[in-house]
Amino acid sequence: MPTKQEVFEKIQTALVDALGVDDDEVTPEATLVGDLGAESIDFLDIVFRLEKAFGIEIPRAELFPEDILTNAEYVENGRVTATGVAELKKRMPFADLSNFETNPLVQEFGNLLTVNDMCRYVCSKIGCEG
Amino acid sequence: MRWLWIDQFTEFESGRRASAVKCVSLVEEYIDGYFVGHPVMTPSFVIEGFAQMGGLLIGQLSDFRANLVLAKVSRSRFNEYARPGDQLRYEVQLESYQPDGGLVSAKSYLGDRLQGEAELTFAQVSRDMVDLDFFEPAEFLRMLRVFRLFDVGVDANGQPLAIPAHLLAADEAAQAK
Incomplete structure (x- = not known):
C-alpha cells in the first residue's frame, strides 16, 4: 500500500505533465483551476494520467x-x-x-x-x- | 492536398502501440511554404501524423465506430526539422484508454535520432452531441487500406486484425452502386 506522500508525488507528476506547471506550484492546497490553470479538457487528460499512474479506473463523473x-x-x-x-x-x-x-x-x-x-x-x- | 500524414503503418498492435513511416518529399505543397527557400516539415505536421495514428489506435478498440477528436497536445518537444528526402519513423503508444477517450505518447525518429515527441489526448464525441459519422465508412476503409493497417495489424492475441463487418458492408454497398 503506498503512503500518502507517494500518492501525492504521483499526482504531482501527472499534474506537471498535464498542465505544464512546475513541481513547486503543485502544493496540496493548490486548486486545479484557480492556481494551476486547468481547463475543462485538461480534466480528461488528468483522469487518463491518474488511471495509468495508479492502475485504477476513474469514472470521470466521480472527480468532475x-x-x-x-x-x-x-x-x-x-x-x-x-x-x-x-x-x-x-x-x-x-x-x-x-x-x-x-x-x-x-x-x-x-x-x-x-x-x-x-x-x-x-x-x-x-x-x-x- | 490530401490530409494523410503517414505513408503506411509498419506495425499495429491492437490496444498497445503502432509504428508508421512518413517520407518527406519536396513535391508536398506545404514543405517550403513556411520558411521560403528553406524546405522543412514543420512539427505541427508531425503531430498531425501522431494524431492520425493515435486516433486509429484508439478508434480500433471500438471497431472504428467512435467519433474521436484530438483534444489536447502536451509535452511536445522537437529536436530538429525533417527535410525533403528524410524518412520519419513514428512510434505511438496507447497509455490510457476509456470509452470517452484516451491518452497516447508519440515519438518520431530520423534514423536512430529522436526527432520529436508529444503526448496527445483524445476525446470521444458522443452521439448525443453530434449524431453523425465523421467519416463516410467506405471512404474510411479505403484510407485504412491505403495506410496498410490490415496488412500489418494484429489483435490482442497476435492474430491478424479483421476488417470490421460494418466497414466491409459499407464498402460492398458503395461498390454495388
Whole structure:
C-alpha cells in the first residue's frame, strides 16, 4: 500500500505533465483551476494520467461531476440547490465542500477542487498508509 | 492536398502501440511554404501524423465506430526539422484508454535520432452531441487500406486484425452502386 506522500508525488507528476506547471506550484492546497490553470479538457487528460499512474479506473463523473452541475434538477439561477449540494457530497466525499456551500455558484465549483482532494480521492480508491 | 500524414503503418498492435513511416518529399505543397527557400516539415505536421495514428489506435478498440477528436497536445518537444528526402519513423503508444477517450505518447525518429515527441489526448464525441459519422465508412476503409493497417495489424492475441463487418458492408454497398 503506498503512503500518502507517494500518492501525492504521483499526482504531482501527472499534474506537471498535464498542465505544464512546475513541481513547486503543485502544493496540496493548490486548486486545479484557480492556481494551476486547468481547463475543462485538461480534466480528461488528468483522469487518463491518474488511471495509468495508479492502475485504477476513474469514472470521470466521480472527480468532475459535470452531470450534476448541468442538471436542472440540481441547479437554479446558476446556483446549486441544497439537493444538488447533497448529491455532490454523496458523489465527492473526498472533497471539502464547506466553503462552496456558503455560496454555491456553479461557476465557482471548478475552482474548489484541490490537489489534496485528488490525493484523498485516489487514497479512497487504492488505500494509503500514513 | 490530401490530409494523410503517414505513408503506411509498419506495425499495429491492437490496444498497445503502432509504428508508421512518413517520407518527406519536396513535391508536398506545404514543405517550403513556411520558411521560403528553406524546405522543412514543420512539427505541427508531425503531430498531425501522431494524431492520425493515435486516433486509429484508439478508434480500433471500438471497431472504428467512435467519433474521436484530438483534444489536447502536451509535452511536445522537437529536436530538429525533417527535410525533403528524410524518412520519419513514428512510434505511438496507447497509455490510457476509456470509452470517452484516451491518452497516447508519440515519438518520431530520423534514423536512430529522436526527432520529436508529444503526448496527445483524445476525446470521444458522443452521439448525443453530434449524431453523425465523421467519416463516410467506405471512404474510411479505403484510407485504412491505403495506410496498410490490415496488412500489418494484429489483435490482442497476435492474430491478424479483421476488417470490421460494418466497414466491409459499407464498402460492398458503395461498390454495388
